[in-house]
Amino acid sequence: MRFELDALSADVPVNQVDEARNFYASRPSGRGPNSFDELTEIRAKTPAPSPAEPPALEETVEHGNLRVPVRITLPVGGRIRGVYLNIHGGGFYMGSAARDDVSNRELADDLEIVVVGVGYRLSPECPWPAAPDDCEAVAAWLVENAASHFGSSRLIIGGRSAGASLAVTTLLRLRDMGIADGFAGAALQFGTYDMSALTPAGRLIADEYFLRAYVGHVADRTDPDISPIYADLHGLPPTLMVVGSEDVLLEDNLAMAGRLSAAGNDVELRIYPEAPHGFTGHPTALAWTARRGIDAWMLERLGISDAERQTRS
DSSP, rough: OOEEEEEGGGSSSHHHHHHHHHHHHSOOOOOOOOOHHHHHHHHHHHHOOOOSSSSSSEEEEEEEEEEEEEEEEEOOTTTOOOOOEEOOOOOTTTSSSGHHHHHHHHHHHHHOOOOOOOOETTTTOOTTTTHHHHHHHHHHHHHHHHHHHHHHEEEEEEETTTTHHHHHHHHHHHHTTOOOOGGEEEEEEEEEOSSSSSHHHHTTTTTOHHHHHHHOOOOOOOTTTTTTGGGGGGGOOOOOEEEEEEEETTHHHHHHHHHHHHHOOOOEEEEEOOOOOTTSSSHHHHHHHHHHHHHHHHHHHOOOHHHHHTOOO
């Protein structure tokens, strides 16, 4: 396992760490809802997603007995070097594929890749296993159809927070189907991997409403499809894990990285200083550096050489 504490890395200047520290010192900590009524109120007050230009294409993927809405962002230059399956965050009860349209547009154009966002069903209206079922359907569809649909079979999967958790669950399902090797890598940002509240890391979030909303109906939350920290983790693609040093999920990510490595997987863990949960989406130079690092890692996993990178434009 490769471990990087980027506070000590030349990739993160000291002034970026200082800026992040000052930014979070003046920024109130957010919290999630404590009930369905609060969730409903938060949803009602959430503004519509910002539009991207050009806009994403809205399509429906059909696989098995499921029909899952997706948003497809094509690079404006026409060249396609790979496909990234993006699973949005939001605690399993918030967010949407459309909310990532602007960042997906930037990613698609900068890396010359197709970005496919999954419109998975949200809890508590559609609790587990609805979300992983939807993500599995789109991932399996991509393994079978990306080459013919987009002209590239180079695939990466990833997401932030709940999206990272669902990415791991999806890969475990694909591995058991014998097709996980269709993905060249997984880029996981501050995911939740223990929802059982039985490990020290899991107990730190035991009272969070998202657990009741997503898996409150399940007696045993050590089911690997819910808490992948308990899974047999062999045979997964190379994984990049990104988390902040001030994230309540830091210990969970450390434990997951250790278990992935012990199972024989290629794992790289990057911990960013002064950074809380969700930091890669915040307006700081530290977040920009982290995102550029993720981009470079994904390009490497997609097999794009240094010479090819220099011709991108």
